[in-house]
Amino acid sequence: MFIMAQIVQWNSRSVKNKKIEITSLIKHHHPVIVALSETWLRPESSFRIPGFACLRDDRHDGHGGCALLIKKSLVYSQIPLSINSQNINIVAARILNKTFVSIYIPYPNNNIKDELVSLLLQLPTPLILLGDFNCHHISWGCYYSDSFSNVLIDIFDRINVCILNDGSPTRRVYPGQDPRSAVDLSACPPDIAISTSWKVLPHTHGSDHFPIVISLDQYVTPVLPPKPLLKYRLNKVDWKLYGNSVETFLSRLEPRTSGTLQRYDLFQQAILSAAETHFPLKQNCQKFLSPPWWDSECTTVIQTRDESETTYNNSMTPENFIAFQKNSAKSRRTLSKKKKNGWKGFCESLSPRSPSGLVWKSIKRYRGSKKMDSPITNDPAMWIHKFESQLAPPFVPDLAYFPTSNNFRNSDRLDKEFSFEELQIVLGAVQDSSPGEDGIPYSFLKNLTVNGKQHLLDLLNNIFITGNIPQSWKTQIIIPILKPGLTSGIYKSGLYKN
Structure with missing residues (x-):
């Protein structure tokens, strides 16, 4: 059995605060690669998603940054890049005989042109570029074209990639602003683009950018979990x-x-x-389990937040925006409170007789992953x-x-x-x-x-x-x-x- 390669691209605006949302996107869309921008991680900070290797390019001030999450069943090798500027975050890896690039450019300008061209030309082809370029052009859905957009188009022509965007907005705007804001770009060679689908998801999941789902005509063999050697439940048996x-x-x-x-x-x-x-x-067992503190109230506030965002997207009035902002803030407060109270209740439930195995298992569920560095290649x-x-x-x-x-x-x-x-x-x-x-x-x-x-x-x-x-x-x-x-x-x- 073969499945098409699904890719999720998203400007998350802080991956640590969006860990539940990232896990939810993985659960619902089953990507083999997730390209993240604006990760907001420092080099010494840890961040892991179960079942995925995480390759990152961080800034020392904790802003910007980008990452590639790669399903551990895929063979990959990170491509080392020499970056001299804080104006570009980029991480690249060779996967499925292609070079996948996650990139974030906070302030595009003509001064970074030569460095950007140098970085992209040293990568083996074919290239698949995924990231937030903060660049506007009417050809990919923006309401105006800025000075750097034509430079970027020339760069894309030079490295032989075309833009996959279909004109849909990739960023949620404020009331009164033109809704045509598409700064998140996906690009690949023309021969790959003709068999690739691209779509924007309807909710921002706590960010101000919409996630993007890309389906490549690249079939991968799903890795099925091995059958357990002990497949029987032995409690309460005769x-x-x-x-x-x-x-x-x-x-x-x-x-x-x-x-x-x-x-x-x-x-x-x-x-x-x-x-x-x-x-x-x-x-x-389910592959992606909800956190131990998650309950029906958490589900309800997330649903309410998404419904109010849909209402605002359909009618961008100040009243709908304020309602959405209130529901979004309420969801953040509720999840933070639930997590804090859940951890407090777990600690209070411990006793000297608590099995150590159960304690560590619960701690890992609260953390959501094991603390382990991802190798640059597997x-x-x-x-x-x-x-x-x-x-x-x-x-x-x-x-x-x-x-x-x-x-x-x-x-x-x-x-x-x-x-x-x-x-x-x-x-x-x-x-x-x-x-x-x-x-x-x-x-x-x-x-x-x-x-x-x-x-x-x-x-x-x-x-x-x-x-x-x-x-x-x-x-x-x-x-x-x-x-x-x-x-x-x-x-x-x-x-x-x-």
Whole structure:
């Protein structure tokens, strides 16, 4: 299955204050790239959206700025740019065999022409430009043309891009001003533009600029979440009924004279079949969850704000503008109060007995993301070969170093078969953790009947004696994780063992 690449472009006027709105736009439009301008972030400040890498160009005074949010399932590489002027914020990345550029120019003038041309010419083509240029021209929907607009048109011609804007306003104006204000521009090469759709959304979501949604004729394969290894809900289950079902399945199996691996496969099928019969499946979690303090009142004030904005857009009278401003201010106060009271209530609910895992999970939900720097690239070609060599060196010991079946076993008591008592001791000491590739947690084994455990013991001893180990026991799932603060492609790994 393939889906078209959706892109959201927005002058947010402070991304930290619009985090809920950005998350909502992602939830409803499913973009793979979000281009933001006027981020209002300082270089030392943190900002993250779950599921997205964040590449930024910030100003030290905390104004202006731009960013690219890139879905982590996409392979990307940030393109380093040398910027000498505070009059241009720009960040570029190579994604989907194209160069996506988020740009913000607060005060366009002829003095920045040469620097802007130099920045754009050093980028690999094709270019897709997304940003707030603060430039007016009647050709893209403004009611007048300023002096820099013709310069910008010449620059666009030089780099072979055309403007996607359809004449719709991209900025909300005050009463009495001409509503034709389109300073947010999207541009790409003509051969891409002919198969690209562009539209402005009807609400500003707390900013004074309307978000823009662009659909590229670039198909991407959606990354589906992996199926959980433990897919059953195990609270409030009838373990006795489960154990009896496993024993019933085992009683129908072939005689124990069959091969070790075949016997293990049948044993695994018996356990999973019983689980399918008696345990309910887990439900898939929503990808974007509302903050823990969000309630119906929050939803209502947002809806009221958007409705009053629609009323003002249809009739730009001072009365409608004042009503919209009041509802907008009320929504900001309500959300701030709800968040503050929610955090206060959460802190008051803690006690010395509160599980640390639950505490950290709640803290992450309040923050809305993990604090981790985004790497400048996630291209596996940059690190995979070195990582593989470190994980599994390209050599193995000579066969002579391995014990043979003749000299491996001796009369030492450690080489004797496992007893039922030993199995009971081990099962009594283990707790459920992430199961292996077979999807069988420890609780499935702990709650077998005596006959079921005896069958398991016979299997384990047979595997120990013959050395015929099931393939799933030899498999590890390794997840490379970039260490925070490092950009050199050095990874640590998370391992899930059987």
